[in-house]
Amino acid sequence: MKTQSGFTLMEIMVVLVIIGILSAAFYPAISGLPEKAKVNEAKSRLMAISAAIESYRTTEGEYPTDYLPNGLAVNSINNRSEALFLALFSADYTGQRPSEEWLVNTDNDEATRNLTVLGNRSLFEIGDGWGNPIAYFDSLHYGDRRATIIMRDIEYGDEDEVVPHRNSKTDSYSAPNSFQLVSAGSDGEFGTDDDIYSFTN
Numbered sequence: 001m002k003t004q005s006g007f008t009l010m011e012i013m014v015v016l017v018i019i020g021i022l023s024a025a026f027y028p029a030i031s032g033l034p035e036k037a038k039v040n041e042a043k044s045r046l047m048a049i050s051a052a053i054e055s056y057r058t059t060e061g062e063y064p065t066d067y068l069p070n071g072l073a074v075n076s077i078n079n080r081s082e083a084l085f086l087a088l089f090s091a092d093y094t095g096q097r098p099s100e101e102w103l104v105n106t107d108n109d110e111a112t113r114n115l116t117v118l119g120n121r122s123l124f125e126i127g128d129g130w131g132n133p134i135a136y137f138d139s140l141h142y143g144d145r146r147a148t149i150i151m152r153d154i155e156y157g158d159e160d161e162v163v164p165h166r167n168s169k170t171d172s173y174s175a176p177n178s179f180q181l182v183s184a185g186s187d188g189e190f191g192t193d194d195d196i197y198s199f200t201n
């Protein structure tokens, strides 16, 4: 009498169906973890950068400007974020700084001269947990209503615009006497629900 060895087609199919059900059940939990960790990472970066900005104000007497010095930039992309980088990494500034590991340069540009402690002319931005520049607005310039253009990383491959946040009920600017930091969040797009702010609305 022959003994049957191996699996029948039916047995294999049952196993595949079970694997499918288990994957579907656990996928959201597994895939959600890195995103949640990145959101938390972005939030803690915004807090650390905010603390550095307050430190700058304590030592320099005013918030870092979000305007680049005249003639320094070669393009008009990421300028306000780059101005914040220049202020916090200026050779003259000795207060608190964000981590150098957070620096990105999504438009890959250089300044016409070296103004930072890093010893090169790279015009960095401070990035969020997804490698996109964090937008910075100095309250002195909210009223310009000029949209800052932020180049997102090459994975998204295009430009985006962001304006200072306003309270939806009163239409007045949020954080009216200080500054705003904005991360585009996990979707890499400004102006959507997952954006992360340095202030509470």
Ligand SMILES: [Ca+2]
Pocket (backbone or CB within 6 Å): 078, 082, 104, 105, 106, 107, 108, 109, 123, 124, 125
């Ligand atoms: Ca840049």
Ligand SMILES: [Ca+2]
Pocket (backbone or CB within 6 Å): 183, 184, 185, 186, 187, 188, 189, 190, 191, 192, 193, 194, 195
């Ligand atoms: Ca977003």
